[in-house]
Amino acid sequence: MFKSYEFWSLGFAFLIGLIGFGIFCLKIFLPKKNLSFSSISQIIIFSLISLGLLISLSIRGINLGRFPCSNLYESLLIFSLTISLISLFFIVKYKWYFLDWPSSLMIIAVLAYALWLPSSQKEAIPLIPALNSYWRSIHVPALLISYGFFTVAGFIAALYLFKPIEFYPEAIYKCIAFGFPLLTFGIVTGALWANHSWGNLWQWDPKENLALITWFCYAAYLHFKVSGKASEKTLAWLALIGIVAIYMTYLGINQFDLGGLHTYGRI
Numbered sequence: 001m002f003k004s005y006e007f008w009s010l011g012f013a014f015l016i017g018l019i020g021f022g023i024f025c026l027k028i029f030l031p032k033k034n035l036s037f038s039s040i041s042q043i044i045i046f047s048l049i050s051l052g053l054l055i056s057l058s059i060r061g062i063n064l065g066r067f068p069c070s071n072l073y074e075s076l077l078i079f080s081l082t083i084s085l086i087s088l089f090f091i092v093k094y095k096w097y098f099l100d101w102p103s104s105l106m107i108i109a110v111l112a113y114a115l116w117l118p119s120s121q122k123e124a125i126p127l128i129p130a131l132n133s134y135w136r137s138i139h140v141p142a143l144l145i146s147y148g149f150f151t152v153a154g155f156i157a158a159l160y161l162f163k164p165i166e167f168y169p170e171a172i173y174k175c176i177a178f179g180f181p182l183l184t185f186g187i188v189t190g191a192l193w194a195n196h197s198w199g200n201l202w203q204w205d206p207k208e209n210l211a212l213i214t215w216f217c218y219a220a221y222l223h224f225k226v227s228g229k230a231s232e233k234t235l236a237w238l239a240l241i242g243i244v245a246i247y248m249t250y251l252g253i254n255q256f257d258l259g260g261l262h263t264y265g266r267i
Helices: 002-029 032-064 072-094 097-116 136-162 168-198 206-227 232-255
Strands: none
Touching: 002 032, 002 097, 032 072, 032 097, 072 097, 072 136, 072 168, 097 136, 136 168, 136 232, 168 206, 168 232, 206 232
16 A cells, blocks of 8 residues: 555645646746746745655655665655755845756656666665675765765756856856765765775776766866856856766766666666
């Protein structure tokens, strides 16, 4: 019974995402005076998406008897929840109403991918020894939340390059400034977890190497941004390159069968 609730709450989040995307696309036809209606609808929609995903993850966690972040399917649900909550945070705090359709589109795409995954990536199976550790609940969420901030930054960077708007560069900077410490924390805790599981802090595993490349990419962005040694357009491109690095680290490592120790997300 609980499993059906997990499915329906996930379906609810996906449906709300679809409805939200449609509403957000239609808002361009609304007069400017209806901006308050648009902002309220964004808050409601992202709140409902977050609620549906949170319920789905909570039910799954109760069924499993552990924090649900041990396979690709569960990580995609957490990633979607992160995108939704980050968008909600920025809309409420900074009035970034332009995040509505990009964020809802990303959530729809990620959830569709999660639902498309074969049953082998969704089933509750016993954890392999390397994953059966308290480090899993520390390391994985930190990285997924950082990926969420960087993904939002990438969306804004793409919008900026397509149609330069004055405050977009600062929005990109805020997202990366939020995400970078989490990425650093995630890499450090990953090294500690590796030492606990494999007896070595760094294995030069493909996923570890790609994570380090991602870290250097965003470190370079912050350096050039703070020092003023690069144009805003160059910084926007760097933010987009970071998205490619994140994709390869998060999904590409297994999709392209690059091997290594981190193969539990392979389809």
